[in-house]
Amino acid sequence: MKHALKYAAALIVAASLAWAQQSPPAQATVTVGGKTLTVKYSAPSVRGRVGKLFGAGGRISQDANYPMWRAGANAATAFHTDADLDIGGLAVPKGDYTLYVNVKDPDNWELAINKQTGQWGLTYNAAQDLGRVKMTMSKPPALVETLKYTLSDQSGNKAKLQLEWENHVASVPITVK
Numbered sequence: 119m120k121h122a123l124k125y126a127a128a129l130i131v132a133a134s135l136a137w138a139q140q141s142p143p144a145q146a147t148v149t150v151g152g153k154t155l156t157v158k159y160s161a162p163s164v165r166g167r168v169g170k171l172f173g174a175g176g177r178i179s180q181d182a183n184y185p186m187w188r189a190g191a192n193a194a195t196a197f198h199t200d201a202d203l204d205i206g207g208l209a210v211p212k213g214d215y216t217l218y219v220n221v222k223d224p225d226n227w228e229l230a231i232n233k234q235t236g237q238w239g240l241t242y243n244a245a246q247d248l249g250r251v252k253m254t255m256s257k258p259p260a261l262v263e264t265l266k267y268t269l270s271d272q273s274g275n276k277a278k279l280q281l282e283w284e285n286h287v288a289s290v291p292i293t294v295k
Contacts, residue, residue, distance in 0.1 A: 141191035148269035153201035159190035172224035185222035188239035204293040206251030253288040
C-alpha cells in the first residue's frame with residue numbers, strides 16, 4: 119500500500135510538472151532612461167491550433183472574459199514600471215499592473231492596462247482598467263509557435279511593447295516620462 123501511494127504521488131507530481139511546462143514562465147525586460155520595465159507571463163504554444171485560437175469559435179473565445187484575453191496563460195500577465203509612462207497615449211503611473219488584450223476583432227487588438235494585480239488569468243474586472251489603447255497590428259513572416267513579449271529600447275526615452283503569437287504581431291509605443 120505504501121508503495122502504491124508513493125507511486126501515485128510521483129505520477130501526480132510528474133503530470134503537474136509536465137502540464138505546467140506547456141506554458142512555461144517567461145519575462146521581457148528593458149531599461150530606458152535608467153528605469154526598468156518588465157512583463158512577466160506564461161508562454162502558451164499554438165500546438166497545431168493555427169486559425170483556431172482567435173475569432174468567433176476560437177479557443178480564446180471560450181474563456182469567460184472573452185473578448186478580453188489574459189495575453190498569456192496561467193496567471194495573469196504582470197507589468198511593472200519604475201517610471202511614469204505614456205503607453206500609446208495613456209498616462210500610466212509607475213507601479214504594477216496586469217495586461218489584457220481585447221481580441222474581439224482578431225486584426226485590431228486593444229491593450230488594457232488593469233490596476234488589479236496578482237489574480238489568476240481568468241479573473242478580469244473592467245472597472246479596474248486604468249485605460250485601453252489601440253495596438254498596431256502586423257503579420258509575422260512565419261508562424262509564431264510560442265507567445266512572445268518583447269520590450270525594446272527605441273532610443274532616447276522611447277520603448278516599444280510587442281506581443282507576437284500565431285499569425286499576429288501587436289505593438290504599442292511607450293514613452294518614459
